Amino acid sequence: MNTNRHNGIGMTSQRTRNRLIERLRAEGIQDEVVLAAMNAVPRHIFVDEALASRAYDDVSLPLGFGQTISQPYIVARMIEVLRNGTQLNRVLEIGTGCGYQAAVLAGVAKEVYSVERVQPLFERAMKHLKELQLGNVTLRYADGNMGLPEIAPFDGIIMAAAATHVPRALLGQLAVGGRMVMPLGAQEQFLHLFERDEQGFRETRLESVKFVPLLMGKT
Numbered sequence: 001m002n003t004n005r006h007n008g009i010g011m012t013s014q015r016t017r018n019r020l021i022e023r024l025r026a027e028g029i030q031d032e033v034v035l036a037a038m039n040a041v042p043r044h045i046f047v048d049e050a051l052a053s054r055a056y057d058d059v060s061l062p063l064g065f066g067q068t069i070s071q072p073y074i075v076a077r078m079i080e081v082l083r084n085g086t087q088l089n090r091v092l093e094i095g096t097g098c099g100y101q102a103a104v105l106a107g108v109a110k111e112v113y114s115v116e117r118v119q120p121l122f123e124r125a126m127k128h129l130k131e132l133q134l135g136n137v138t139l140r141y142a143d144g145n146m147g148l149p150e151i152a153p154f155d156g157i158i159m160a161a162a163a164t165h166v167p168r169a170l171l172g173q174l175a176v177g178g179r180m181v182m183p184l185g186a187q188e189q190f191l192h193l194f195e196r197d198e199q200g201f202r203e204t205r206l207e208s209v210k211f212v213p214l215l216m217g218k219t
Helices: 003-007 014-026 032-040 049-054 072-083 100-106 119-131 168-172
Strands: 061-064 067-069 088-094 109-116 137-141 154-159 174-184 189-197 200-209
Touching (some): 032 072, 032 100, 049 061, 072 088, 072 174, 072 189, 072 200, 088 100, 100 109, 100 137, 109 119, 119 137, 168 174
Parallel strands (some): 088 154, 109 137, 154 174
Antiparallel strands (some): 061 067, 174 189, 189 200
């Protein structure tokens, strides 16, 4: 493991990473478990080398293939809502991308399963997560709309792409007492929280967001 690469220097140093965490705290992220997990992940290794100096800016960055690495605030906010101050056991992520959010989830959940439909991104994420030696993350190259029924139920499901409707297959894979956080909408998108209890599902609309669209099939 290349610890020098992970620690970073200059604009990718731990000091720069600490400043991002302070900014997230100032912007309202209160879950210290989530903040600690984000502080532990070297975001700069997940972005193109040319963009490494911007890795700890609170912005989304391009990954290629029409995809982005999400803004750190949104990653923290979604995981904070997903966690709701409780221990997460088995979590499903739809849209691995470069693997950054999966790496953060690994710090707050016992088991993380992540699905990616774009093969080059899937392979890139595999490389990054192997480099970080995260043994509790399992990646799958598959259509995220279907979830992972063979692994379900999940007590948390998080989606990193915007759907125009709620994928029913995913709701069905949510455990009783579980929570799903996802962006919904086409032109105008909002984060939505779905909570499952013995009676069914409760939906709450949260803040406005901007994500790439959720697409069908594998590429």
